[in-house]
Amino acid sequence: MCRLSAEFTDKTVEAHFSHHILPRTKAQLRTALLFCAAFYLVFWVTDVLALGLGTVAWLLFACRLAVGVVAVASCVTNHLHPHSVGRVYLTASLTEIVGLLAFAPVVLARPAELPWHAMAMSIMVLVVYLYIPNRLIYSMAIAIVSTIVFIVVAVLLNRLAAEEVLSMIMLLALANGFGCIAARRYHMIRREEFRVQSVLKNLSERDPLTGCHNRRYLQQELLNMELSRARRFRLSLAVVACDIDHFKAVNDTYGHAAGDQVLVAFASLLRGMMRENVDSLIRFGGEEFLIVLPETDLAGATHLAERMRAALAVATTQIATGHPVAVTASFGVTSVNFAHVTARFPQEALIELADQLLYAAKNAGRNAVKALEFQGRPPLQLARKAGTHG
Numbered sequence: 001m002c003r004l005s006a007e008f009t010d011k012t013v014e015a016h017f018s019h020h021i022l023p024r025t026k027a028q029l030r031t032a033l034l035f036c037a038a039f040y041l042v043f044w045v046t047d048v049l050a051l052g053l054g055t056v057a058w059l060l061f062a063c064r065l066a067v068g069v070v071a072v073a074s075c076v077t078n079h080l081h082p083h084s085v086g087r088v089y090l091t092a093s094l095t096e097i098v099g100l101l102a103f104a105p106v107v108l109a110r111p112a113e114l115p116w117h118a119m120a121m122s123i124m125v126l127v128v129y130l131y132i133p134n135r136l137i138y139s140m141a142i143a144i145v146s147t148i149v150f151i152v153v154a155v156l157l158n159r160l161a162a163e164e165v166l167s168m169i170m171l172l173a174l175a176n177g178f179g180c181i182a183a184r185r186y187h188m189i190r191r192e193e194f195r196v197q198s199v200l201k202n203l204s205e206r207d208p209l210t211g212c213h214n215r216r217y218l219q220q221e222l223l224n225m226e227l228s229r230a231r232r233f234r235l236s237l238a239v240v241a242c243d244i245d246h247f248k249a250v251n252d253t254y255g256h257a258a259g260d261q262v263l264v265a266f267a268s269l270l271r272g273m274m275r276e277n278v279d280s281l282i283r284f285g286g287e288e289f290l291i292v293l294p295e296t297d298l299a300g301a302t303h304l305a306e307r308m309r310a311a312l313a314v315a316t317t318q319i320a321t322g323h324p325v326a327v328t329a330s331f332g333v334t335s336v337n338f339a340h341v342t343a344r345f346p347q348e349a350l351i352e353l354a355d356q357l358l359y360a361a362k363n364a365g366r367n368a369v370k371a372l373e374f375q376g377r378p379p380l381q382l383a384r385k386a387g388t389h390g
């Protein structure tokens with residue numbers, strides 16, 4: 001994490017984090033802006049009490065109203081662009097700047113109350129750092145520049161004794177210092193929470209050896225999500241089950257560590273032939289993998305499985321001892337086309353059919369692909385498990 005900005009140094013991670021917290025940031029920003037704008041307007045009462053209901057008081061009302069208008073416009077803009085992180089920070093900064101600028105006429109119109117204005121300025125600085133959600137570097141820039149401008153205006157007004165000016169400067173420096181430290185802490189804690197959550201999510205959804213999604217993620221999230229999407233838009237969804245042939249022999253001959261290397265290489269070969277961010281590879285158990293292919297019909301999925309089978313058949317994995325290890329794999333392919341299938345069926349039925357086809361491929365001599373369209377009914381018993389398969 002960058003120590004100055006309190007953001008992730010990796011821009012992609014930071015963008016991911018910002019999008020992840022965007023709904024919460026927007027809700028916080030809306031509350032903060034409307035609350036601050038309302039207070040700004042309510043404080044007009046003090047202008048009237050100090051100046052009477054004359055032209056100057058109405059001018060100050062116009063300034064305060066401008067802050068309210070910008071705050072409301074910011075909220076509307078963010079509502080109309082629900083996915084824009086940049087716009088959230090832009091509107092937060094803009095409202096902060098307008099709010100602080102609108103404070104200048106109040107100070108100039110009521111110079112006798114300079115110590116109170118200094119106190120108000122300290123509170124506003126804290127609000128900028130802590131209450132209005134914004135990037136820390138933007139909050140820092142806005143708070144520091146407006147503090148300096150305020151001090152210059154206060155000195156030019158020449159209403160305070162030297163010791164009062166010094167007290168005011170120290171008070172404002174304290175507000176900036178503590179505000180900045182607290183805001184920095186808050187930004188870092190939120191990112192640390194996000195990092196821990198991501199690590200835990202990864203641990204619960206992924207297989208540590210191959211980095212593929214695990215069975216729990218497939219059954220509890222992925223398949224349900226893909227099936228509902230395919231059903232809603234009447235699309236095809238394909239599932240491919242694949243399993244390395246005679247994998248036990250690899251372990252027995254070269255050792256478990258070499259077996260692990262072969263598994264990792266197999267997963268990487270499959271992943272390399274899939275569509276990034278569209279298809280999913282799941283380690284279903286031991287040496288069996290499952291591939292979920294959205295918007296893919298049986299012909300497309302069978303073609304892919306055939307290409308994967310052929311690629312593996314000519315590939316070798318260099319294990320730690322330097323030996324090249326060659327393996328083959330068997331594939332069971334099924335797909336469901338929701339343009340035709342309207343009946344509801346349990347998600348397991350699709351996996352079960354892919355699995356049965358996989359064992360049919362094993363029974364047919366291995367290093368083979370078997371495919372069948374899923375018709376929405378519980379699958380038939382296509383094949384018994386191959387005798388050698390555990």
Ligand SMILES: Nc1nc2c(ncn2[C@@H]2O[C@H](COP(=O)(O)OP(=O)(O)OP(=O)(O)O)[C@@H](O)[C@H]2O)c(=O)[nH]1
Binds near residue numbers: 247255390
């Ligand atoms: N190295 C390694 N081996 C594993 C892992 N998970 C399961 N295995 C092994 O995979 C082997 C699977 O053997 P079987 O189920 O008999 O299947 P097979 O030898 O591949 O035979 P067929 O599938 O019928 O072709 C067993 O020896 C398991 O110990 C793993 O994470 N790493």
